[in-house]
Amino acid sequence: MMTPQVITPQQMQQILQQQVLSPQQLQVLLQQQQALMLQQQLQEFYKKQQEQLHLQLLQQQQQQQHAGSKQSKEQQVSAQQLAFQQQLLQVQQVQQQHLLNLQRQGLLTIQPGQTGLPLHSLTQGMIPAELQQLWKEVTNAHVKEEHNNNNNSSSNNNGHRGLDLSSPATPKNPLLNQHASTNGQYMSHKREGSTLEEPSPNSHPLYGHGVCKWPGCEAVFDDFHSFLKHLNNEHALDDRSTAQCRVQMQVVQQLELQLAKDKERLQAMMTHLHVKSTEPKATPQPLNLVSSVTLSKSAHEASSPLSLPQTPTTPTTPLTPLSQTHSVITANSLHSVAPRRRFFSEKYNMPISPGTDYINQNKDFYMNADVRPPFTYASLIRQAILESPEKQLTLNEIYNWFTRMFAYFRRNAATWKNAVRHNLSLHKCFVRVENVKGAVWTVDELEFQKRRPQKISGSPALVKNIQTSLGYGPTLSAAFQASMAENNIPLYTTASIGSPTLHSLAHAIREEMNGAMDHGNSNGSDSSPGRSPLPAMHHISVKEEPLDPDDHEGPLSLVTTANHSPDFDHHRDYDDDQGHDDML
DNA sequence: AGCGATTTAAACAAGC
DNA sequence: GGCTTGTTTAAATCGC
Numbered sequence: 360m361m362t363p364q365v366i367t368p369q370q371m372q373q374i375l376q377q378q379v380l381s382p383q384q385l386q387v388l389l390q391q392q393q394a395l396m397l398q399q400q401l402q403e404f405y406k407k408q409q410e411q412l413h414l415q416l417l418q419q420q421q422q423q424q425h426a427g428s429k430q431s432k433e434q435q436v437s438a439q440q441l442a443f444q445q446q447l448l449q450v451q452q453v454q455q456q457h458l459l460n461l462q463r464q465g466l467l468t469i470q471p472g473q474t475g476l477p478l479h480s481l482t483q484g485m486i487p488a489e490l491q492q493l494w495k496e497v498t499n500a501h502v503k504e505e506h507n508n509n510n511n512s513s514s515n516n517n518g519h520r521g522l523d524l525s526s527p528a529t530p531k532n533p534l535l536n537q538h539a540s541t542n543g544q545y546m547s548h549k550r551e552g553s554t555l556e557e558p559s560p561n562s563h564p565l566y567g568h569g570v571c572k573w574p575g576c577e578a579v580f581d582d583f584h585s586f587l588k589h590l591n592n593e594h595a596l597d598d599r600s601t602a603q604c605r606v607q608m609q610v611v612q613q614l615e616l617q618l619a620k621d622k623e624r625l626q627a628m629m630t631h632l633h634v635k636s637t638e639p640k641a642t643p644q645p646l647n648l649v650s651s652v653t654l655s656k657s658a659h660e661a662s663s664p665l666s667l668p669q670t671p672t673t674p675t676t677p678l679t680p681l682s683q684t685h686s687v688i689t690a691n692s693l694h695s696v697a698p699r700r701r702f703f704s705e706k707y708n709m710p711i712s713p714g715t716d717y718i719n720q721n722k723d724f725y726m727n728a729d730v731r732p733p734f735t736y737a738s739l740i741r742q743a744i745l746e747s748p749e750k751q752l753t754l755n756e757i758y759n760w761f762t763r764m765f766a767y768f769r770r771n772a773a774t775w776k777n778a779v780r781h782n783l784s785l786h787k788c789f790v791r792v793e794n795v796k797g798a799v800w801t802v803d804e805l806e807f808q809k810r811r812p813q814k815i816s817g818s819p820a821l822v823k824n825i826q827t828s829l830g831y832g833p834t835l836s837a838a839f840q841a842s843m844a845e846n847n848i849p850l851y852t853t854a855s856i857g858s859p860t861l862h863s864l865a866h867a868i869r870e871e872m873n874g875a876m877d878h879g880n881s882n883g884s885d886s887s888p889g890r891s892p893l894p895a896m897h898h899i900s901v902k903e904e905p906l907d908p909d910d911h912e913g914p915l916s917l918v919t920t921a922n923h924s925p926d927f928d929h930h931r932d933y934d935d936d937q938g939h940d941d942m943l
Numbered sequence: 944a945g946c947g948a949t950t951t952a953a954a955c956a957a958g959c
Numbered sequence: 960g961g962c963t964t965g966t967t968t969a970a971a972t973c974g975c
Binding site: 785 | 964
């Protein structure tokens, strides 16, 4: 699917360029949308032209039919008709040319093998509103005519037009139909008439290979003329045709939607796959520290996951400047797509307990992609707890965090919830604290670090970076703010996703720093609750808001709200039963 | 091969 | 009784 052949170099360049200039996918999408709009306008224009030409053609034909056999004029008329046809072809060519250009520019994504169909569908089915407008006009204009033209609707096939994607040109037909259906009686548009004796097989989008391409109708015709007759008779302006046209519009709309989605997906994939090479310069970083950290990280990741033995429990980076690179999929997340049992593959020396940054960095991806996160349950639970303002969560809140943060956990609830409970009970690092209103779970960071031999030595430079970053406290904050302001573009409509706030960033730094310090020297040099053996033991504070725990938490809520998107909680078909075993 | 970490499943109990 | 929460056991997998 991600074969590079599909994407032209121009597309690639564009994507990369966009990414470099704007880390926000929204911008990309916006540009895409603009491009699409432009494209649609062009198509509309072309379509109108085509319709006009068709109209002229048909009127000539009707006149000819009505006039009986005026052989004398026939020659001249057919010449005119030819001219029209040529013009029509020219328009079509120009149209296709332009679409091809669009395609080359990456504004259009058309599979090489199917340029024909998509072109038609795109050119003629793109603007339902416009079509409806035309349809309306036409309908109004011919209400009276309707009586005269009793359409001999016959074929039942038309009743069920399957989603015949090969004939998306329907919308344009009403126009033609009614003019044609008048059979010359209706001469509102008096154009210089002409005969139509010449079959012009290619002149009608509903006629191809001798077959009527009206949805559901596959009548075969020897010549174009008989097809036109058929078109006028069988597919005249009536309720059925109207309904079919509407359906076809919807089909086209659906296809457009699908196309847009797929394009978006492709964009995300491309961005993701190439972000590593561009990540360092991905954003005009107002913050040196951040960028340095980012650079170190990205350099490390880009080089080789194996190159730097990382501390298993300490995240590599104190923070992600974030989610500006949020579509980033690092090496781990890539290979994590198919981990069978383990969330986290240690083969790549990725941290067992990915830090806030790590999870945040790929947050967007896992939020939306039904992909199993490459983290252990323990790591995730810890993450959830540490993200909370009070560093403590009830079991249900942990559940909510899981479902909120990972699309994967929106299914199989029974399985992973059990696993969560199991992990909470099993690992000593998770401490249950009785509360007035129940029990909350906290993290014993020391115990957590103990689980594995850790060596922060892995990336001393990293540690240095982290420390350096911390040293710049206020500067850091200011820079973050600037960075946030700059990058605070909502990327997806649903998501808060993108930008962890200052608080969460600072928190992340602090947290990572703690982790690093834990390894480097055992002196607890900070006051972070996470560092004490029983971090939250003393905050036996209250956990109200059983419903939406993370919601209104005051200033500190930034930490959580950064990850919390309200709309994300609404259950969008979390079908627990469907395809739940895809990861096994 | 052994071991530890992890996941998954399941049984069970307590509390609401 | 059903559900949630929490504990525990067991089996399987994976990597070292």
